Amino acid sequence: MSLIGRSVKRLEDRPLLTGSGRFAADITVPGMLYMRIVRSPVAFGRLAGLRIAEALAHPGAVAVWTAEDVADIPPIGFRMTLVPGLEPYRQPILADGHVRFVGEPVAAVFAADPYTAEDIADLVAPEIEPLAPCLHPAAPPREYAPGRSTEATVIAKAYGDLDAAFAGAHAVVVLELTIGRHSGVPLETRGAIAVPEADSGILRLYGAAKVPHYNRQALAAMLGLPLDRIHLHEGHVGGGFGIRGELYPEDVLTCAAVMRLGRPVKWIEDRYEHLVAANQSRGSVHRVRAAVDEHGLIVGLDDEFWFDQGAYLRTHGVVVADLTCAMLPGPYVIPAYRSVGHVRLTNKTPCGTYRAPGRFEASFVRERLVDAIADRLGLDPIVVRRRNFIAKTAMPFRREFSALGTEIVYDTGDYAGLLGKFLNRVGWETLRADVARRRQAGEMIGLGLGFFVEKSGLGPFDDVRITLGGDGAIEVITGAASVGQGVETVMAQICADGLGTGLDHIRVIHGQTDRIARGMGAFASRVTVMTGAAVTIAAAKLRDRLLAEAGRLLQTAPDRLAVIGDRVVVCDAPSGPSLDLAAIARSAGGELTADATFTAEHMTYPYGVHLAQVRIERDSCAITVERFFVGYDVGRAVNPMLVEGQIAGGAAQGIGASLLEEFVHDASGQPQSVTLADYLMPTISEIPTIEVALFEDAPTPLNPLGVKGAGEAGIAAAGAAIAAAVDDALGRPGAVRQLPITPNRLHALLAELPAEQH
Amino acid sequence: MRSKPFTLSCARATFYDRDMSDKYDITFTVNGDKRTIRVEPRRSLADALREDCGLTGTHLGCEHGVCGACTVLIDDQPVRSCLMFAVQAEGTRVRTVEGLAIGDKLHPLQQAFWDHHGLQCGFCTPGFLMLAVGILERRPDIAEPELREALSSNLCRCTGYQNILKSVLAAAAEMRK
Numbered sequence: 001m002s003l004i005g006r007s008v009k010r011l012e013d014r015p016l017l018t019g020s021g022r023f024a025a026d027i028t029v030p031g032m033l034y035m036r037i038v039r040s041p042v043a044f045g046r047l048a049g050l051r052i053a054e055a056l057a058h059p060g061a062v063a064v065w066t067a068e069d070v071a072d073i074p075p076i077g078f079r080m081t082l083v084p085g086l087e088p089y090r091q092p093i094l095a096d097g098h099v100r101f102v103g104e105p106v107a108a109v110f111a112a113d114p115y116t117a118e119d120i121a122d123l124v125a126p127e128i129e130p131l132a133p134c135l136h137p138a139a140p141p142r143e144y145a146p147g148r149s150t151e152a153t154v155i156a157k158a159y160g161d162l163d164a165a166f167a168g169a170h171a172v173v174v175l176e177l178t179i180g181r182h183s184g185v186p187l188e189t190r191g192a193i194a195v196p197e198a199d200s201g202i203l204r205l206y207g208a209a210k211v212p213h214y215n216r217q218a219l220a221a222m223l224g225l226p227l228d229r230i231h232l233h234e235g236h237v238g239g240g241f242g243i244r245g246e247l248y249p250e251d252v253l254t255c256a257a258v259m260r261l262g263r264p265v266k267w268i269e270d271r272y273e274h275l276v277a278a279n280q281s282r283g284s285v286h287r288v289r290a291a292v293d294e295h296g297l298i299v300g301l302d303d304e305f306w307f308d309q310g311a312y313l314r315t316h317g318v319v320v321a322d323l324t325c326a327m328l329p330g331p332y333v334i335p336a337y338r339s340v341g342h343v344r345l346t347n348k349t350p351c352g353t354y355r356a357p358g359r360f361e362a363s364f365v366r367e368r369l370v371d372a373i374a375d376r377l378g379l380d381p382i383v384v385r386r387r388n389f390i391a392k393t394a395m396p397f398r399r400e401f402s403a404l405g406t407e408i409v410y411d412t413g414d415y416a417g418l419l420g421k422f423l424n425r426v427g428w429e430t431l432r433a434d435v436a437r438r439r440q441a442g443e444m445i446g447l448g449l450g451f452f453v454e455k456s457g458l459g460p461f462d463d464v465r466i467t468l469g470g471d472g473a474i475e476v477i478t479g480a481a482s483v484g485q486g487v488e489t490v491m492a493q494i495c496a497d498g499l500g501t502g503l504d505h506i507r508v509i510h511g512q513t514d515r516i517a518r519g520m521g522a523f524a525s526r527v528t529v530m531t532g533a534a535v536t537i538a539a540a541k542l543r544d545r546l547l548a549e550a551g552r553l554l555q556t557a558p559d560r561l562a563v564i565g566d567r568v569v570v571c572d573a574p575s576g577p578s579l580d581l582a583a584i585a586r587s588a589g590g591e592l593t594a595d596a597t598f599t600a601e602h603m604t605y606p607y608g609v610h611l612a613q614v615r616i617e618r619d620s621c622a623i624t625v626e627r628f629f630v631g632y633d634v635g636r637a638v639n640p641m642l643v644e645g646q647i648a649g650g651a652a653q654g655i656g657a658s659l660l661e662e663f664v665h666d667a668s669g670q671p672q673s674v675t676l677a678d679y680l681m682p683t684i685s686e687i688p689t690i691e692v693a694l695f696e697d698a699p700t701p702l703n704p705l706g707v708k709g710a711g712e713a714g715i716a717a718a719g720a721a722i723a724a725a726v727d728d729a730l731g732r733p734g735a736v737r738q739l740p741i742t743p744n745r746l747h748a749l750l751a752e753l754p755a756e757q758h
Numbered sequence: 759m760r761s762k763p764f765t766l767s768c769a770r771a772t773f774y775d776r777d778m779s780d781k782y783d784i785t786f787t788v789n790g791d792k793r794t795i796r797v798e799p800r801r802s803l804a805d806a807l808r809e810d811c812g813l814t815g816t817h818l819g820c821e822h823g824v825c826g827a828c829t830v831l832i833d834d835q836p837v838r839s840c841l842m843f844a845v846q847a848e849g850t851r852v853r854t855v856e857g858l859a860i861g862d863k864l865h866p867l868q869q870a871f872w873d874h875h876g877l878q879c880g881f882c883t884p885g886f887l888m889l890a891v892g893i894l895e896r897r898p899d900i901a902e903p904e905l906r907e908a909l910s911s912n913l914c915r916c917t918g919y920q921n922i923l924k925s926v927l928a929a930a931a932e933m934r935k
Contacts, residue, residue, distance in 0.1 A: 016880030019815015019855035026814035238881030484879025648918035676824035
């Protein structure tokens with residue numbers, strides 16, 4: 001029986017359950033120094049100087065560094081979405097000349113004990129002449145640095161005759177929408193532990209995640225190290241969500257400190273630092289308009305938006321704006337389209353990606369617009385969606401632009417089919433009737449829906465090596481990374497399925513640059529698609545080698561043999577002679593190995609729908625999400641339990657993003673959300689059971705398993721669905737124009753209601 | 759270890775209390791073993807458990823008492839070990855996640871979290887396990903709404919909580935047997 005499609009329990013859980021996990025902070029080596037970063041207390045200012053004499057005089061001070069000490073290290077470059085000319089917007093390793101956000105590193109302190117390092121950091125006094133900060137992305141651009149505008153670049157994607165579409169429109173629907181600044185905020189803060197290896201001269205960086213291979217190359221180049229003198233190692237990782245594992249100044253500083261101080265160096269971020277210095281995301285303002293015919297068919301869509309990039313461009317470059325432009329059309333045909341995104345620098349924490357970058361934003365904007373079109377024309381919003389869907393028969397469907405360097409071609413999909421099945425599954429008519437009855441009885445309650453198209457499985461390649469050892473152990477070495485999503489279990493399932501073995505003897509390696517030369521890591525919902533495909537190919541090769549060797553030993557044609565569990569048997573004589581896998585490996589010279597590379601030019605596009613049922617408490621302005629449904633076509637689920645887990649977790653983050661989570665700044669640019677008591681993440685009290693309906697109706701032809709990614713499906717249209725549900729509860733279509741819908745924003749919406757509804 | 763928020767003036771209080779680095783012996787019981795460690799008075803219990811006792815299963819997610827990842831049991835009460843000084847644990851009985859399993863046999867809560875996919879990254883898991891042990895030992899028959907309320911003490915960023923709830927309910931049933 002195939003292991004693919006089965007909800008097997010995770011292989012990685014035992015150490016995590018028993019407290020024997022190895023997270024970054026758990027790594028300690030003898031003779032270690034601790035680094036503490038001194039951060040800017042002001043949002044924007046001229047850094048006139050830093051008084052460090054007192055800090056250096058502290059008996060525990062090993063070193064205190066400022067920008068001068070790291071002047072030879074260049075800023076961190078761009079990993080994604082290469083747009084020429086953006087280099088001047090990169091963040092220096094330590095602030096030099098100006099500080100541009102509260103939390104920007106200005107000095108690094110090293111001591112033998114973390115408490116002492118903090119004591120010494122308190123003695124470093126930055127001398128800053130404050131300047132007026134820029135805080136609003138849609139304000140007119142100004143000077144960022146001499147000759148540089150705060151508008152770093154403008155991303156645009158377009159096709160079709162937009163002017164004609166608007167000139168001939170039956171109606172034009174216009175919205176202005178705002179998405180708050182929020183982020184992944186994993187429970188484990190960042191950490192970096194750099195260790196010099198005396199014998200080999202190799203520098204090993206622990207605490208890596210997401211993209212260790214890329215970061216290894218980037219660090220080697222920045223620090224002038226030969227590539228073979230640095231390796232990155234991923235241990236247990238306490239959540240990723242896009243933000244963890246990108247290369248940050250603190251990672252570079254720990255490595256540089258090892259090279260100069262000759263001792264291991266550990267840096268563990270505290271939560272305050274995380275909330276001011278790790279990547280944030282999302283914040284943007286959209287002005288969008290749609291030209292429609294009298295049936296609600298969208299004939300033209302025109303969006304202009306301003307993305308709040310924060311103080312610098314980091315590793316992601318302009319990927320969020322790029323994906324927002326690319327994914328806005330979503331599941332709809334839209335014959336004429338234009339999206340223009342202004343990437344604007346502000347004096348806030350720099351931005352990168354957060355789970356479903358560009359899709360959370362785009363789905364909110366697009367689905368708000370579709371609801372507004374329905375309202376304007378007096379149509380059922382579901383009918384408007386059906387009229388605009390790309391037909392199943394139009395697949396594969398090509399958009400006339402690219403994203404992440406790949407052309408956008410929707411591979412497979414039956415959007416109308418999924419919506420129909422989903423509405424049946426959730427009992428749509430019953431839900432509507434219940435809500436109508438409760439509303440009649442005086443409750444403020446509503447239903448809202450958002451449809452989305454996701455992207456997953458970004459290439460261009462993944463390598464895998466599978467080795468069967470003479471002890472019977474099977475090692476699957478991947479260039480993938482694991483941020484807690486169950487990579488080891490899923491890869492082991494795919495490997496076991498390909499070989500014919502069980503899961504027991506399979507060990508999956510990820511995130512170790514000394515075990516495999518290349519690796520793309522874990523982002524963009526790519527691992528099950530890309531690494532999984534490479535495992536499929538490698539397992540098939542290894543199986544062929546295994547059977548050939550067994551055939552030689554058993555004097556039997558390999559096509560009469562099969563692997564069952566840990567033995568090779570003769571198919572038509574199961575009680576006859578058989579061979580132990582370990583023995584076969586030993587006879588083949590000690591071990592059997594197969595390598596495989598999977599390449600993909602195009603991403604694969606899963607899709608789905610979110611449906612929220614919310615209740616408003618008029619007096620307290622509280623919004624309760626009573627029910628939350630997700631329908632999703634994942635192509636093929638390797639482990640449905642883990643897919644549902646991914647979706648449930650994403651949906652919880654989506655509910656947080658829609659109602660609670662926001663990085664707020666005061667007029668001077670001081671961040672106000674600097675503890676977990678200010679930055680509100682949902683607890684179990686705010687999250688209902690996430691009701692997931694998984695479908696496998698549209699497997700992709702782009703990989704051997706037919707799988708599509710699942711990591712970002714839970715969050716993609718959560719904002720859209722909750723906004724629509726709140727509108728419905730208010731009885732005012734189009735009321736919600738800003739996320740998150742905090743109590744004070746809801747209070748303003750309630751105050752706008754006509755008197756009889758109060 | 760979180761520092762105070764920065765002030766705009768950048769002025770520094772040069773306050774540095776010499777006594778802060780004097781060390782004190784404290785004796786307490788950790789997972790049944792009596793231990794004596796020597797710590798600065800300002801050392802948090804979480805740091806003492808992790809660094810001085812080598813029990814890194816207790817995790818620090820915020821160090822200001824909100825996330826609950828550092829929850830341990832002190833005299834059977836769930837406590838945020840980041841909000842307590844080690845010296846305050848003098849004479850107490852501390853239980854951490856490392857003390858739950860007996861040999862290879864997992865505690866019913868650990869087993870239930872495994873069976874019901876109650877963890878993803880696993881960082882919040884020790885805190886949730888210790889919180890749930892504390893709840894179920896006192897209230898083996900706790901009803902679901904109250905259990906939800908109690909579990910809202912801690913944060914998880916991966917699971918969306920439903921499998922945590924499912925796991926604790928399953929363990930409660932198992933522990934009542």
